[in-house]
Amino acid sequence: MKTLTSIILLTLSTFFGNAQESEEKGQSITVTIENITNNNGHVLLTLHNETTFMKAAPLKSEKSEIKEGKVIITFKNILPGTYAIIGTHDQNDNNRMDFYDTGMPKESYGVSNNPVMYGPPEFAQAKFMVTNKNLDLNITF
Secondary structure (H helix, E strand, O other): OHHHHHHHHHHHHHHHHHHHHHHOOOEEEEEEEOOOOOOOOEEEEEEEOOOOOOOOOOOEEEEEEOEOOEEEEEEEEEOOEEEEEEEEEEOOOOOOOOEOOOOOEOOOEEEOOOOOOOOOOOHHHHOEEEOOOOEEEEOOO
16 A cells, blocks of 8 residues: 555656646747758757756757758747757767767767867857747757
8 A cells, every 4th residue: 555655646746747847938949950961860959058068968859850951940948048059960860970980970960159160069169048038049060
């Protein structure tokens, strides 16, 4: 009986936790990428803060089909803060970026703010602020 009670309480707390989370109102970040070289695979976008950028799992991730070399992806319910987005054209649909033995990427990629990069992306170059309005960003691969 004690186990059953624990399971019910855990289920209810999960339900109410998810309900509370879905009621949080945040902003939307809509990302447009228009220069994709082909329609193979998907585009993967990941949203990061400074702690997760190039170090840990993203805060959110989205995946989109490519149509005529273009994708539009929206992250919803983003709370105010400082973020960066990393995107890659996952041509072979293995849900990750592939690299040559030299460490260079095989698949095209880009980050928010479209900085000129001579090495791995840095959060300082890619960061942007979410405040009290929706954002529209363009990323170039």
